[in-house]
Amino acid sequence: MIRFENVTKRYRGTSKPALSGVDFEVQRGEFVFLVGASGSGKSSCLRLILREDVPTTGRVAVLGRDLRALANRKVPYFRRHIGSVFQDFRLLPSKTVYQNVAFTLQVTGSSRGFIQQAVPEALALVGLDGKEKRMPHELSGGEQQRVAIARALVNRPQVLLADEPTGNLDPATSVDIMQLLARINAGGTTVLMATHEAGFVDQMRRRVIELRDGEMVRDEVHGGYGDTSNIPRLVPEEVRGAAAAAALTAVQEVQRQTADLSVVRAALAEELDAQRRAAAASPAVTRPAADATPQVVEPPEPVREPGVVEPPDVVQPQPAAARPAPAGPRTHPIVIPEVDVAELGVADRLGLSDQDDEEVGPTS
Numbered sequence: 001m002i003r004f005e006n007v008t009k010r011y012r013g014t015s016k017p018a019l020s021g022v023d024f025e026v027q028r029g030e031f032v033f034l035v036g037a038s039g040s041g042k043s044s045c046l047r048l049i050l051r052e053d054v055p056t057t058g059r060v061a062v063l064g065r066d067l068r069a070l071a072n073r074k075v076p077y078f079r080r081h082i083g084s085v086f087q088d089f090r091l092l093p094s095k096t097v098y099q100n101v102a103f104t105l106q107v108t109g110s111s112r113g114f115i116q117q118a119v120p121e122a123l124a125l126v127g128l129d130g131k132e133k134r135m136p137h138e139l140s141g142g143e144q145q146r147v148a149i150a151r152a153l154v155n156r157p158q159v160l161l162a163d164e165p166t167g168n169l170d171p172a173t174s175v176d177i178m179q180l181l182a183r184i185n186a187g188g189t190t191v192l193m194a195t196h197e198a199g200f201v202d203q204m205r206r207r208v209i210e211l212r213d214g215e216m217v218r219d220e221v222h223g224g225y226g227d228t229s230n231i232p233r234l235v236p237e238e239v240r241g242a243a244a245a246a247a248l249t250a251v252q253e254v255q256r257q258t259a260d261l262s263v264v265r266a267a268l269a270e271e272l273d274a275q276r277r278a279a280a281a282s283p284a285v286t287r288p289a290a291d292a293t294p295q296v297v298e299p300p301e302p303v304r305e306p307g308v309v310e311p312p313d314v315v316q317p318q319p320a321a322a323r324p325a326p327a328g329p330r331t332h333p334i335v336i337p338e339v340d341v342a343e344l345g346v347a348d349r350l351g352l353s354d355q356d357d358e359e360v361g362p363t364s
């Protein structure tokens with residue numbers, strides 16, 4: 001289902017390859033952890049699987065396709081068979097939960113009937129029924145990640161890729177998300193999850209592929225995480241412009257899944273507009289999303305700290321003006337860079353210059 005054959009990835013301008021001679025195969029229905037310290041090459045692997053990048057040498061085959069041989073114009077159709085979720089959720093902040101999940105289906109031309117059936121099903125699967133009308137900022141971090149998972153699954157992909165999906169969540173919420181991923185896997189979806197967090201991997205007792213400096217050092221069918229002494233704990237992240245960054249990554253996520261540049265452009269304009277309005281409403285300070293607050297955990301203290309979880313039901317919708325003063329660290333005003341969508345390389349990546357409706361079907 002996913003096969004790496006002696007894959008090496010060298011980024012331009014770097015001396016050391018990000019991946020070196022990586023060789024593994026994931027079978028249909030497996031749950032695989034891709035583990036390793038920050039910088040070990042996990043995200044590079046996932047980008048190769050999504051055909052966001054190609055190996056320098058070696059071969060990546062996904063769903064029976066040699067991705068090197070996959071024409072650019074077929075990439076968007078190929079990606080519809082692969083759901084992906086990320087540490088930063090990538091939701092469209094000015095759209096409701098329902099709209100976030102429905103959006104890519106609408107853009108890619110799914111029928112209204114399918115959307116009306118698939119979206120509630122996906123939301124029920126992740127335990128979010130009843131929250132269709134909430135906005136992302138009215139949800140806890142765990143709920144936002146559930147929306148992202150629902151969106152990733154709404155097209156019923158065969159593979160779900162998760163890149164540090166619990167990286168912005170507290171331990172208790174992370175466990176919930178892990179259980180959800182396990183349930184999705186039990187339903188037949190192949191799951192590949194990159195993480196540097198030891199605890200979950202040990203608890204789940206699933207196959208573990210470990211990378212160290214781009215080399216595969218372990219592939220165990222029921223591995224734990226192993227030696228954790230060298231693994232950096234969660235590190236602080238820059239929160240400046242977190243909302244703007246979230247909006248942009250959300251739009252890029254839509255770009256990833258769609259082939260209609262005009263709709264993407266409209267979505268981006270809408271997001272930038274919503275962000276500007278929000279910035280105008282609170283000119284000096286922006287409250288970062290609760291989960292965007294950097295979590296600084298100093299080794300060797302374990303990450304587990306009780307009492308951080310907000311029960312979903314206490315999260316009430318509030319108008320922006322009535323929101324409480326920022327609780328977390330202060331951030332700079334949102335500065336949204338002017339983005340020319342064409343410059344993001346979307347047209348190229350999505351093969352818009354040469355549209356083609358041909359579906360890339362799974363062959364394995």
Ligand code: ADP
Pocket residue numbers: 011012014017018036037038039040041042043044045
């Ligand atoms: P991980 O996800 O395990 O943290 P990455 O795959 O992001 O690791 O990165 C692996 C290595 O490749 C790191 O040394 C990183 O700095 C480098 N790298 C990743 N992306 C790029 C890029 N676009 N250009 C140059 N170097 C990169």
Ligand code: MG
Pocket residue numbers: 039042043044163
């Ligand atoms: Mg990464």
